[in-house]
Amino acid sequence: MEDTREGKPEADDGDAALSGNQDGKDAAQQEVPTSTGLPVSKNQMKKMMKMEDWKERRMAKRLKEREKRKLKKIQEREGMPEVVDDGQVRIKKRRMNDPEASDVRVAIDCTYDHLMNDLEIKKLCKQVQRCYAENRSLTNKPLQLYICGLVGRFQEISEQVITGYKSWDVHWKTDGPEATFGRDNIVYLSSESPNLLTELQSDKVYIIGGLVDHNHHKGHCFALAEKHGWSHAQLPISDYVMLRDRKVLTINHVYEILLAFIKTKDWKEAFLRVLPQRKLATVKDPSEAKGESSDAVTSDKVDLVSGEATEEGSTS
Numbered sequence: 001m002e003d004t005r006e007g008k009p010e011a012d013d014g015d016a017a018l019s020g021n022q023d024g025k026d027a028a029q030q031e032v033p034t035s036t037g038l039p040v041s042k043n044q045m046k047k048m049m050k051m052e053d054w055k056e057r058r059m060a061k062r063l064k065e066r067e068k069r070k071l072k073k074i075q076e077r078e079g080m081p082e083v084v085d086d087g088q089v090r091i092k093k094r095r096m097n098d099p100e101a102s103d104v105r106v107a108i109d110c111t112y113d114h115l116m117n118d119l120e121i122k123k124l125c126k127q128v129q130r131c132y133a134e135n136r137s138l139t140n141k142p143l144q145l146y147i148c149g150l151v152g153r154f155q156e157i158s159e160q161v162i163t164g165y166k167s168w169d170v171h172w173k174t175d176g177p178e179a180t181f182g183r184d185n186i187v188y189l190s191s192e193s194p195n196l197l198t199e200l201q202s203d204k205v206y207i208i209g210g211l212v213d214h215n216h217h218k219g220h221c222f223a224l225a226e227k228h229g230w231s232h233a234q235l236p237i238s239d240y241v242m243l244r245d246r247k248v249l250t251i252n253h254v255y256e257i258l259l260a261f262i263k264t265k266d267w268k269e270a271f272l273r274v275l276p277q278r279k280l281a282t283v284k285d286p287s288e289a290k291g292e293s294s295d296a297v298t299s300d301k302v303d304l305v306s307g308e309a310t311e312e313g314s315t316s
């Protein structure tokens with residue numbers, strides 16, 4: 001079994017960091033605000049970022065191994081070609097202009113710099129990177145992936161954490177969604193919307209809020225869509241599966257669900273493919289789903305373990 005302790009940074013010695021002279025703090029010990037509102041020293045923030053880095057590397061390694069196993073299975077089943085380049089074996093990746101690519105447009109709206117600290121923007125970059133990797137995977141049919149708001153801290157941090165992002169096969173945009181696509185073409189995705197998404201149309205652009213906020217800004221994107229008069233919709237989760245807790249998903253899970261839906265044309269299959277087992281409480285019978293309309297929107301606010309109504313929590 002993999003030794004997950006390998007390369008793990010030292011545990012947070014926040015107490016030590018805080019035990020210095022509080023009056024004469026040096027630069028490294030100065031406090032910086034966090035999204036929780038609790039101040040932490042620069043040292044602690046550095047350690048948190050290091051720990052985060054380590055977790056991401058470990059996760060990336062696992063994902064890579066999982067992807068390798070997945071691809072091997074596909075190759076065995078479908079005989080997908082491996083491209084041999086300078087003696088290196090590479091797996092051919094999908095491109096957005098492949099003949100089999102979808103013309104459905106999905107954009108990640110990265111205009112929320114002002115609501116995130118550096119660590120959260122870094123997580124956003126990683127989730128965007130995951131969306132891109134999934135878009136290129138042979139297991140999927142690529143969507144037209146747009147990334148809006150490539151300016152400011154999002155751009156600076158992307159440059160630090162994503163090697164070679166400029167040459168990615170995505171549509172990079174500096175403006176926000178309305179300036180890029182026009183008000184009438186937008187469907188902003190939000191778990192708070194009372195509308196359920198049923199189909200994906202090529203004349204619309206489906207916007208995912210690029211906001212990693214651990215739900216500190218609950219309902220922010222929905223309020224924004226309402227304010228600007230943009231159409232909005234939530235994924236039809238409640239019609240097909242019951243979640244253990246909240247239905248606010250990560251950016252990459254939302255993107256992967258859209259990819260899976262484009263591939264399978266089946267929402268239930270898309271949710272089951274993407275949502276982690278631990279998130280699922282139960283799977284609905286499709287006949288139950290038929291005829292359920294927006295009433296179903298409220299049904300997953302019932303905790304299936306306790307049977308009580310829950311306040312949606314936050315991890316995204």
Ligand SMILES: C[S@@+](CC[C@H](N)C(=O)[O-])C[C@H]1O[C@@H](n2cnc3c(N)ncnc32)[C@H](O)[C@@H]1O
Nearest residue numbers: 189190191208209217219220221235248249316
């Ligand atoms: C981590 S969530 C951000 C939550 C944030 N508090 C907000 O106001 O949107 C990232 C984005 O994923 C999309 N999203 C998450 N769960 C969703 C759901 N159940 N249905 C539709 N979109 C969802 C939304 O576009 C959301 O802005």
